[in-house]
Amino acid sequence: MKKTGRPFILFCALAVAGTALAGAPAVRAAAPALSVTVSMERPTAHYYRVVVRADGLAGAAQDFKMPVWTPGYYRIMDYAKNVRDFRAEDGSGRPLPFEKTAKNVWRVRTGGSTTAVVSYDVYAFNRFCADSYLSDDGGFITPAGMFMHVGGRLKDPVTVTVVPAPGWTEVSTGLEPVPGRPGTFTAPDIDTLYDCPILVGNQEVLAFEAAGRPHTVAAYDLGAVDRARFTGDLKRIVEAAAETMGELPYRHYTFLVIGPGGGGLEHLNSTAVALDPGSLATPRGYQGWLAFIAHEYFHLFNVKSIRPIALGPFDYDRENYTDLLWFSEGATVYYEYLLLDRAGLMSRDEVLDRLGSTVASYENAPGRRRQPAALSSFDTWTGFFGRNEHAAASTISYYDIGCGLSLLLDLRIRAASGGRASLDDVMRALYRTYYKEKKRGFTARELRDACEKAAGAPLGEIFDVYARTTEPWDYAKPLAPAGLAIDLEPKPVPEPWFGASTQDQNGKAVVTAVEEGSPASLAGLCAQDEILAVDGRRVEARSLAQALGERKAGDRLEVLYARRGQTGRTEAVLTERRRPSWRITPVADPTPSQSAFLEAWLKLP
Ligand SMILES: [Zn+2]
Structure with a gap:
């Protein structure tokens, strides 16, 4: 662990390593490229100033677009509503006419000019991982809600310059820093830009190495938490994930702790999480925080690289529907506990306790008999966030029920394969086949095929019945090979x-x-x-x-x-x-094969 007092030193070190490994993307003035600059002269006004310069344009008009949502937060945010004072000019400063053609589209009449420079303010006063914030205590930028792109040109390389408010010294992000130019970063394309949030201010910066890669924690406020213990525990989580998956798909990773509030959002090589430091005071609170971080971190695999086909390339103008969020979110909840177990941070009894609580939370929910997991996933855009009385009575959380489905999938694969395979093999196969080889997401059928291949048996009950209907599940049968029982007696x-x-x-x-x-x-x-x-x-x-x-x-x-x-x-x-309490507990006198099954599944007694 190393606390860096001076800004940018760590970033520069990373940049050198990055250049040596892959080479920095070359950006020439005439080639299609975007440069964006964001500044924040008076933070208490809560407005960022943004200038977007697009080069290499062709044609009479260009659409400058602000996404309506940000990946990972499946809700229409309409970031364009925060924009004011939009202006456009050509490369020599001559004003260009423009008109709005949709809620998030500004059509600029470039008249053949190869360069267009647009500028605007963005109001930012919502400290939330899927929104932006600016005040005298720092700033957080959700790039999809800050930087416009040129329609049809999501592959353009981007240069990002962040000009911090007077007196602020830290700019923390997963973007690739440009050596020798503090506050300047590059992204190979717009998708990467939109997947790299930025924390700016005087945040505390901690550094540690795990699995041979540099990791940074940039935190608004960590309270009294023991820094060495915290980064040590993060290192164990990272290494447990690397061992589970076989490799890490990044050169460096940044944990952004953006301040008080709730929620966290996964990104390409970073995560943005809210934290109330008071919640870390109890052992259970601290363990819950580690589980939360493990969740966002494991998304690096499950949803960022192992993803349903609808989730990338993204359409930033509208909802992107998938009925597989129960897997993308639910299996990630399930892996929170597996990773903490493998990292030596959560005992077997604690894992079983948390799994039982998760089962209780969806089995006891009024929406359990109304909404299947697949439909809950599909309808997240309207039903999950900003819940009202109707949603509470009629919907189910795909996080919770997806964790239950993942638990049954893992147990079923382990039992059917005679202990030769597990959900880990499915994760690795999906990562290898779709992320690395085919470079695309998977369909529902392909996910099922990967699971059935690992199990060596059909899994229609889970995929056709449990995921797609509201029929009751049989828990006792899949838990039995592990020597576990579930308490189903109403009390x-x-x-x-x-x-x-x-x-x-x-x-x-x-x-x-x-x-x-x-x-x-x-x-x-x-x-x-x-x-x-x-x-x-x-x-x-x-x-x-x-x-x-x-x-x-x-x-x-x-x-x-x-x-x-x-x-x-x-x-x-x-x-x-x-x-029923839905508590999951070991049976009193397990057979040797049940004990072996349980020990292979949950390591830490
Ligand atoms: Zn998640």
Whole structure:
């Protein structure tokens, strides 16, 4: 580990290595090329200034386009809405006329000029891994929402220059640095540019080597976490992934910790993750953070290189549909636990505990009997992010159910092949065949073929029934060869059932969703009601949860609520709710073959 105090030293070292390995892309003025410059003179105004210069143009007009989404975050973001003061000129500074032809397209009348320079401001005040942020504490750039490209020219090489705000010294990104030109980077094409977010400011920078490659952690705030332990654990995760897959498809990798909030996004040779340092204070919180990082990191393989055919080359103008996100996301969740186990950071019992919790989270979800995993994947563009009451009642998380499908796939492949193959072999085969040889994504049929080849047996139950319908699954059979059992017996849940989810809105307990058939539903409560008092006592979000926790099934609650400016009174009778725990545990007296199966699967006792 090395903390670099001075900016750019690490980047320059990497650039030299990069040049020696592959040669820097040559950019000539006349050849088709894009150069973009982003500056940020007054961070508290939250506007980046962007200049895009396109060379080697031909024709009377060019479309300058801002993507409507960024890969990995399957939601239309309409980044063009943040643009203002668009201007265009030719290579000698003469203004060029332009018009908007779509929400994200500016058509510039270049009149045969081979160069066009467009400039604009981008509003950025949303600290989120799929958006951009700028204030006096630093900046984060999601390139798909910052840099326009010329329509039809996604293969153009790009030079990126980042001019930090006064007093800021660090620019952290997976882009290739240009030696001797601090803040200047190159990308071989637009797809690479859009896959390399940029953190700028005075962030802490840590460096470590793993599997023979340089790795950087650039962090807005790591709190009190032990730096040596943290980078040491990251190194173990990287090495576990490299050993699982056989190689690493990058020359250098950067972990960008962008600040407080939630979520993370995978990229080509970097990841951008939010972090609340307080969450690292407990051992379980720290382990959860490592699992989260392992997830984003393993995406380097699963979704970035091992990918469904719909996910690249991307269409940046619209939704890119696939019904395989249950595999791209769910298997990545599954590998969080496998990698942590292989890295010696999560015990077998902890893995089984987390797998059981994941199974419970989708099996107990109201949408389990309504939406299959494949449909959940396909409908992510409208159903997954920004969830409302309807989504909570009707959809399923392809992360969770995809982890369950991956678990069953792995167990089935291991059992059917007599322990000779596993999901690892499928991952390596997909990586080799589609990423390295065919240089394309795979179809649903090809994914299934790869799994069936590894198993040496048909897997129709998993692919046709479990992934595509809402039929119940048989867990006991695939878990048995590992000497594991799952608790399917419905037992009373400790807390009595009320059935209304509430959110704290400035101290108010506002109902966000009411489960069908629940006591809250039978009492006539509905979303957007504010719960004012229970049994004559004023409640807020926190005290409501506390009040419910102190009751038992059969208790009657008198609820005073407000709806559309009027108050109302109703009575809810709390009931007992019985559910299986879905806990996965080893059987008491496993056979030698069951013990061997389990030990081959989860290494760390
Ligand atoms: Zn993911």
